[in-house]
Amino acid sequence: MTEALELPALGDEAAYRQAVAEAVAAAAAYYDDGSTALDDDAYDRLVRRIAAYEDAHPDQVAPDSPTGKVAGGAVTGDVPHTVPMLSLDNVFSAAELTAWAAGLERRLGRPVQAWSVEPKLDGLAVAARYRNGRLARLITRGDGIAGEDVSHAIGSVVGLPDRLTEPVSVEVRGEVMMTAAQFEAANLVRVQHEGTPFSNPRSGAAGTLRAKDRPYKVELTFFGYGALGLERDGRLARRLDESAHSEVMAYVAELGVQTTTAAGAGAGMSTAATLEGVQRRVEEIAGLRAGLGLGIDGIVIKADAAADQVEAGFSSRAPRWAIAYKLPAAEKITRLVEVEWNVGRTGVIAPRAVLEPVEIDGTTVTYATLHNAADIARRGLLLGDHVTVYKAGDVIPRVEAPVVHLRTGAETPIAIPETCPRCGGGIDTSQQRWRCLQGRLCHALASISYAVARDALDIETLGRTRIEAMLREGLIADFADLFTLSSEAVLGLERMGEVSTANLLAAIEAAKAKPLNKVFCALGVQGTGRSMSRRIARHFATMEAIRAADAEALQQVEGVGPERAALIVAELRGLAPVIDKLVAAGVSMTEPDAVGTGTDDPAATAEAELPLAGKTVVVTGSMTGSLAALSRNEMNELIERAGGRASSNVSARTSLLVAGDKAGSKKDKAAGLGVPITTPEDFAEVIKAFL
Template sequence: MTTPAAVLVDSAAYAQAVEDAVKASAAYYEGGTSTLDDDTYDRLVRGISAWEADHPDEVLPDSPTGKVAGGALEGDVPHTVAMLSLDNVFSAEEFTAWTASLARRLGHEVTRFSVEPKLDGLAIAARYTRGRLTRLITRGDGTAGEDVSHAIGTIEGLPRELAEPVTVEVRGEVLMTTAQFEHANEERTGHGGQPFANPRNAAAGTLRAKERAYTVPMTFFVYGLLPLPDTEAALAARLGECAHSELMAESSRLGVNTPATTAVAGITAGTTEQVLARVQEIAALRADLPFGIDGIVVKADLAADQRTAGSGTRAPRWAIAYKLPAVEKITRLLEVEWNVGRTGVIAPRGVLEPVEIDGSTITYATLHNPADITRRDLRLGDHVMVHRAGDVIPRIEAPVAHLRTGEERPIVFPEVCPRCSSAIDTSEQRWRCENGRNCHLVASLSYAAGRDQLDIEGLGATRVVQLVESGLVADLADLFTLTRDQLLGLERMGETSTDNLLAALTVAKGRPLSRVLCALGVRGTGRSMSRRIARHFATMDAIRAADTEAMQQVEGIGTEKAPTIVAELAELAPLIDRLVARGVNMTEPGAAPPAPVTEDAAEAGGSEPAGGPLTGMTVVVTGGMTGPLEKLSRNQMNELIERAGGRSSSSVSKKTSLVVAGDNAGSKRAKAEDLGVRLATPDEFAAVVADYLA
């Protein structure tokens, strides 16, 4: 969908728009702050551009339309080759029109495009002399930039020395990953500063900061490689003839970080349709990336096409940025609500002034926990940066502190549980009602009865409320003591529905241990982790006997998560005992308890995994399943993989052993083909695991 332009009704509105855009750009590039979010800025610039197209004689000299990004800054280090911005398109129609214009300029259709993620950071040029990093320069006004060489050594992916002693300039994007952003704000607020509003602002402010009392890491991704005046003639000539995709491969060989190491690796495409397909694939992966992207960069890949197309004063004519809908907007935090989850965790939720992000109107956003609110110094009435990508729950990143008016108010934390008025356990970052699961018993039981847990047909939320309010059920174990007479005594419970529910409860008692463990809702676990724990230990007795060190032997459980899981299981001991007494299964079919690890076994890497056709394999399932697998949910497919000895995964990498590609398999199948990972159809996979199909 095309981003609409701001409507400028007269020359005064145009002049104000130019002033606002220039101020926002300068604030961002100079200190990592901005009065506008990306979408608002884009709308403003498009409005300015539309006004100037209709009033060419009234264009102001400060207008951002004729300048590269960051053009408000003056630099003192000249660029050997102009460091330009990119023009934008916002829809498939606009992109197709751009390719047609490029073809007319070239005199032929483009036969090869490069397609890469548009990373949401700052452009810099890194100069290497005989393989050693000697200077970092910002884009500045495109002709000269600011020397930020003080940041050398703080940017991951930009080595101090290349793999070969060559003299070249590496151009790319400096950004902060999500983890780096969190760390940066912890350091910044810990030293008395205001938190950054988002990772892009954090990278901008950090890159230019000097003489701080602390340092925080950033990450670099290359997007260009070019010679310098003193580059060896033969190398300079070779680089000048390389296609863009070849330059990226050369950069990687020299040891510089490229998007090839990510889930959104760059590709080459031969047609507009292939480019647009890759745009959709990257857009679909956006929410799960550990760093921000705001679009996709498409370039004519061949050097000859680039030379023929040439460049304007602001941007090359052979490249375009296909902008994706904004995932971040600035709005106001109106209130904070405190909700109690099924395990008793008290979670704050921000009530927002409604704002549209990526096609949805957002009125609520997660605030994580009280410690997070304190660390971010959030206040009621704050302008806040809200992030939402895909189906991800909207979250408040940070206050936009420089927009404060002084009328903001502190957020008041609850002193007792907002649901049952019991005391609150504040010993951990996530506060919890001291009644635990019993505080919100209906939610806890509804979760346990769900399809991916005990799958108790006929036990929906309405029936759970009825059982709890009648006093028949006070915990999960009580479900398995229900009698026919008790159920018949409830409203709207006839003989058929009663008998069906009792039959479903009988079936539920025989579910695998992994389902029972998941139904208990142990904090720090979910469906996949519950399966891993159950298959590792095989019995509930072995799980309960595990200490923190033993729990860490399960894949995916580290030093932080293990103590929580062990403590949760100890807390649940009385409930587990009652479930055992009611005849609920506490073993995992096909799994064997881990053998004691002797010194010899430890040196050899521990015990061998259980046998099965998928032993030692990592399997990814994508697309629609057919044949014997057609009725299996994705969770059931993962269970099948693990019963057969394999490990299920949601992403394709070099470590993936097999990809089961069903109908309409998209980017995961394409990535498997690129990496040479083995592919199987649903029918082929069903034949391999036939002995494990229920």
């Protein structure tokens, strides 16, 4: 396979032996309770590297190598199987499937009579032995020759009835697994009991099947994909051996056992006369994968007729008449870096997992859904956890569970917000989906609150409750509407008297004269905060110039890269109606200290003469003297007006550190780097013209 060639080769025998040890350990954990440190993709890549090394060095093949063995040779059992219980060989593409089918037909010396196509369920193989119609024993696949008795699980497996509809002695083989719903339910009880959720449905099924004496019950599901008579020389055995696979499975269903025909809506077993038909069905099932409510990792294609199967026979590891068409891994392990809380248009507050980027099914996944706070608690997630992430087809990736055995102890609880992360208001937590109490008004409330805040339009008298009241009464829909409020309208609001109305309107009127950088900041353009707004305003001087700028022109502003520039252009286009209203209301749209865009602009020359021109200044500690009253933001503004650049980090590129009272680590760092340090009093002298 070409993919194998792209994998880094194992360098020497020591590396080979170590890879074998790693694979054997992973497989042992995988088949035991599912607690492997590797996801399937990582395991398969490791085994492919081992196989490639063995191809090149046949004399060095280790006896415990996982290649060519059922379950990678990592498991054993003590209950002998009637007939070996094997694995399946794999193909990964339509071309490989065609080649495999051609090989099979060459071996048979004739075309395959018919194909059956069924989902490859992602669980564990078990043999269910019925004696005279009664479920007597449940055995795992083990090493294929002998398995482990897991009869204690009888009674907790949906699809495996205690009694058949006929008193026959038959062994039904199939997959025991957890459906998505069973997995959720299992993790709920697990978190309640001991706090260690299963990391995925497969390991949940493995752990549950082998667990004894649990204080709680967890349900599993069985889907049969084969059957044989237990009295090997009896009539039933002969009949089953001589029937087509599809007929055998129809009989198993009649006996009351669930089969792959019932697995997943629309993805159940079917037959096809031609390989083209098989291929169509493969695509169909692959397309249904994300919505099946249970995990599949491929599609199994079998020669349906008994005669074809008998003549094709078996290799030591797998039947020659069947193949697994593997689908790309839908599940990977990565780290949960952060949980963001987003507020939707209608006020729904939903957490979103931020992941260490991971490639799943050909796309890079960075975010995954988490439905709500209860969902986080139910899954027992911690920040910093390794998590299993599932993504198939076009569905939004989801976090399945933490991988508890990979915890280091450095994981921390996930903070659950107590107020709306957007507008700061209350949250309605009575429903599964949390909502901001402001509902649809949340966004407007948040953006208007932002616009009138001190760093933007600074309309001090306009508090949250007043904005809320105005929104509810429909007086305003955005902050631009403030500038056309009539005093009658404001007087009509609760608790607004003549005086407070007059004060408020006066404050709004005064805000019209704010410099462009404040007005621009009030717009709340994504990707621009206070200081970016100042830089943009100073660069373009007028709102008209900013609106006329394309992404390229915007990149002339320091700190604006191509991505941010494109974002700003798009945001401004969306804000056009608000800006138009501001212009119409007579709000100031110019920047008094602007630099202007042209290089031969007199303003540009003026800038070069500013006292802090070309300097990066960091302020730390509490300001004293004439600067004592200034907030950190006001200090930054001052620095920029004086031609400098304000920064919060000291580095080798810092030109000056203004160190006030109680200056700490920044001062030490500046001293260490040889950055000049000055007092607030001396600095005030330098910039006194701007105070």
